[in-house]
Amino acid sequence: KRKHQEFIDPTINEALRRAGFRWPNIDALAVTVGPGLAPALEVGIAKIRELAKEYKKPVIAVNHMEGHLLSSFACNSRGQGAFSKIRWQFPILGLLVSGGHTQLVLMNGFSQYQLLGETLDDAAGECFDKVAKMLGLGYPGGPIISELAKTGKPIFDLPIAMANSGDLNFSFSGLKTACLYKLQKLGVVVDKPAFAPRASTGKQFYCDFAVSFEKVLVESLMIKLKKAIEQYQ
Known part of the structure; x- marks a missing residue:
């Protein structure tokens, strides 16, 4: 404040x-x-x-x-x-991915909105921040993870929640938890500052984990966005 x-x-x-x-x-x-x-x-x-x-x-x-x-x-x-x-005309489909919100909105006109789907728990931005914290990368997590992801390889398997749910809602708490378990299984000390002296993981690990996480999160957004386009085109 x-x-x-x-x-x-x-x-x-x-x-x-x-x-x-x-x-x-x-x-x-x-x-x-x-x-x-x-x-x-x-x-x-x-x-x-x-x-x-x-x-x-x-x-x-x-x-x-x-x-x-x-x-x-x-x-x-x-x-x-x-x-x-x-050249555009209504209806317009909007995907809102801000820090604390993740929503799919059908815009039938100005001030005419239909909420098609939203996150049932964490927002996408919150998930970025929490995973960045686990990795010891600092805040805000989105820019840091995206920068590391540029030179990473998506070698870590992570889940896409609600991909076949039949609705247009999102969920990211499961992805966050999966990242925590994956890091613990790999022996990474969660919340420890990244790139610390004598760290057991080098920079490439963080790049690979960042792109693996980012790829899955974006894919979960795209699955629901494509489904909405099919339903409301």
């Missing part, structure tokens, strides 16, 4: 600078109201109330996950964006 409070003003000022706007040019203020971590949300909501009162601007409450979906429609100052060069 303290870090959010420390950086929120510089972040707002930098956003205005990059956009080339001043407060008189702003029509309304938007703020994420959830889902998310309460301390972070509290800082944002408190700041937006302060700014709305100071500059007399209306406030728009934004759902965190809807914000992820709609970011695909955003364009830069040159009118360039993900959808700017393609």
Whole structure:
């Protein structure tokens, strides 16, 4: 929470600078109201109330996950964006893989959403972080594991949960547990800092384990995404 409070003003000022706007040019203020971590949300909501009162601007409450979906429609100052060069129409299928959420959403129109599937336990991002912690790689785990995976070989067998479940839900707690058991079976000291002096495993081991884990997690996402495309195309 303290870090959010420390950086929120510089972040707002930098956003205005990059956009080339001043407060008189702003029509309304938007703020994420959830889902998310309460301390972070509290800082944002408190700041937006302060700014709305100071500059007399209306406030728009934004759902965190809807914000992820709609970011695909955003364009830069040159009118360039993900959808700017393609012809598109509803319905649109969205796969949301953020730090704490994993969802498949059918977008039938703006503000018209159908939740097709979601994780029943850990989110994909949480699984990355927890496996990185087991390997002693630090936080956040996603970028570290993905970087190591670039030079690894997928030599470790890990399970894909709910591949044949018949629905569009995800599960990643089983993969996390399988990684723990695999590491213990290999004699790796869990949570020990990676690449420590006299470590029993060299860097290539971490690269191989990282790509094995990442490959299985991404494959589990793709299985459900392909199934959703088949059902709703």
